[in-house]
Amino acid sequence: MIHHVVDESPPIHLLDPDLESIAEKVFAGRRLDLDDGRILYDTRDVHGVCRLADLVRRRMHGRAAYYNVNRHVNYSNICALSCSFCAFHRKKDQDGAYEMSVEEVTESAIQAAEAGATELHIVGGLHPWLGFDYYTSMLSAIREAAPRLHLKSFTAVEIVHLQRISKRGKQGFEGMKAVLRDLRDAGLGSLPGGGAEVFDDRAHDTAFKGKIRSDQWLDVHRAAHEIGLNSNATMLYGHVEGRPERLVHMDLLRRQQDATLRNWAAAQGIESAGAPDAPDAVVLTGPDARYPGERLPMPGQTGLETGYFQTIIPLPFFPDGSGLERLPGPSGLENLRTLAVARLMLDNIPHAKAFWIMQTLGMAQLMLDAGADDLDGTVVWYDITHLDNASTHQETTVGDLRRAATEAGFHPVERDTLYRQVERTGSDWRLAESPKG
Ligand code: V47
Numbered sequence: 001m002i003h004h005v006v007d008e009s010p011p012i013h014l015l016d017p018d019l020e021s022i023a024e025k026v027f028a029g030r031r032l033d034l035d036d037g038r039i040l041y042d043t044r045d046v047h048g049v050c051r052l053a054d055l056v057r058r059r060m061h062g063r064a065a066y067y068n069v070n071r072h073v074n075y076s077n078i079c080a081l082s083c084s085f086c087a088f089h090r091k092k093d094q095d096g097a098y099e100m101s102v103e104e105v106t107e108s109a110i111q112a113a114e115a116g117a118t119e120l121h122i123v124g125g126l127h128p129w130l131g132f133d134y135y136t137s138m139l140s141a142i143r144e145a146a147p148r149l150h151l152k153s154f155t156a157v158e159i160v161h162l163q164r165i166s167k168r169g170k171q172g173f174e175g176m177k178a179v180l181r182d183l184r185d186a187g188l189g190s191l192p193g194g195g196a197e198v199f200d201d202r203a204h205d206t207a208f209k210g211k212i213r214s215d216q217w218l219d220v221h222r223a224a225h226e227i228g229l230n231s232n233a234t235m236l237y238g239h240v241e242g243r244p245e246r247l248v249h250m251d252l253l254r255r256q257q258d259a260t261l262r263n264w265a266a267a268q269g270i271e272s273a274g275a276p277d278a279p280d281a282v283v284l285t286g287p288d289a290r291y292p293g294e295r296l297p298m299p300g301q302t303g304l305e306t307g308y309f310q311t312i313i314p315l316p317f318f319p320d321g322s323g324l325e326r327l328p329g330p331s332g333l334e335n336l337r338t339l340a341v342a343r344l345m346l347d348n349i350p351h352a353k354a355f356w357i358m359q360t361l362g363m364a365q366l367m368l369d370a371g372a373d374d375l376d377g378t379v380v381w382y383d384i385t386h387l388d389n390a391s392t393h394q395e396t397t398v399g400d401l402r403r404a405a406t407e408a409g410f411h412p413v414e415r416d417t418l419y420r421q422v423e424r425t426g427s428d429w430r431l432a433e434s435p436k437g
Contacts, residue, residue, distance in 0.1 A: 029286015079125025238330030343371025
């Protein structure tokens with residue numbers, strides 16, 4: 001974690017008087033409630049919302065704009081589910097269906113490591129016949145061949161699938177933890193935030209029927225956090241859900257993170273971090289000199305091993321090629337607002353990511369001024385959206401990401417998956433010394 005001196009804040013001009021009581025709370029580091037969230041979504045002063053999110057972002061991260069050097073590998077698109085929002089899945093005999101062998105995945109990992117990647121993001125469909133062994137062998141083969149690569153792998157729905165096929169016999173939460181331990185021992189470093197979609201049963205039954213619901217998604221991440229793995233959280237929006245469901249989604253993530261950070265603080269003997277009018281809340285976004293050191297478990301810290309949600313990643317829905325092609329998808333302004341609202345509401349998740357692949361690099365650049373502190377990475381072979389489009393295999397260079405951040409007035413900072421600063425010369429990299437004191 002990198003400590004930042006908070007810049008002198010320029011005054012914030014709000015055009016909507018309804019935003020003033022919210023601004024007071026933000027200035028004081030108080031928690032926003034769901035009614036505040038509704039106002040942030042309904043106000044015409046979307047730029048006022050962005051300014052408030054920017055204040056919070058600068059308190060936490062100064063002018064740093066994080067990115068990483070990463071690669072995505074989708075080991076198979078064959079999936080037992082057929083979610084209507086997803087353009088990626090195929091059935092076994094369908095055109096375009098594929099699965100990679102452990103050797104092929106490992107070869108991609110070696111190439112990624114040789115190109116200087118620090119992270120491999122590995123996800124795939126719920127493959128109907130690959131055994132549990134395939135997954136553990138994949139992780140351990142990569143760890144053997146490319147030991148410095150952090151493996152951010154498998155969404156919560158894949159973990160539930162792996163629990164089913166692992167034949168470990170343990171059910172429920174303890175079974176999840178056991179499977180996660182097996183995966184961790186094989187080389188798993190953290191969980192990506194995918195598959196959360198939106199935590200609402202009606203939207204779920206329309207667009208993601210058959211996929212795990214919010215309670216199971218949250219349980220998988222809680223299990224990961226309990227065994228010391230960090231994870232991210234996505235929110236897929238702009239399809240069949242509405243703004244109120246997005247706020248519920250944020251609230252559920254926020255509650256779970258409160259409990260995780262509270263338990264960690266109690267076990268460390270750290271005084272309760274409660275916000276003035278919400279004693280159970282752990283608010284990281286206030287004018288608080290104790291962030292991050294006394295608010296978050298730091299990587300490598302000895303003592304209680306606790307993971308937590310590192311990053312909120314709002315994902316705008318892409319209708320093309322999906323079963324919901326009739327829908328228009330969210331507008332640019334809605335994307336900007338949703339990122340800013342997520343930054344303000346999710347006051348206990350340290351990072352907010354503008355995933356440039358889905359937001360576009362130009363929009364991600366604007367989002368740096370509206371709450372985002374992370375652009376994701378250099379990413380090659382991104383297949384989840386835009387599958388049949390020749391330009392689907394998207395890559396940006398470190399130079400492009402750094403230029404985008406600098407042009408927007410930020411300091412580009414390369415990070416590893418756990419947000420530790422990376423120093424790099426070409427494909428050679430090492431972790432920077434963390435600041436003392
Ligand atoms: O879970 C699927 C989404 C997610 C569509 O953790 C779609 O650092 C838009 O989770 N339109 C996968 N989105 C991507 C993901 C992710 C990406 C980058 C970084 C991280 C991280 C996580 O993509 C899926 C689903 O929610 N998705 N189909 C679509 N048509």
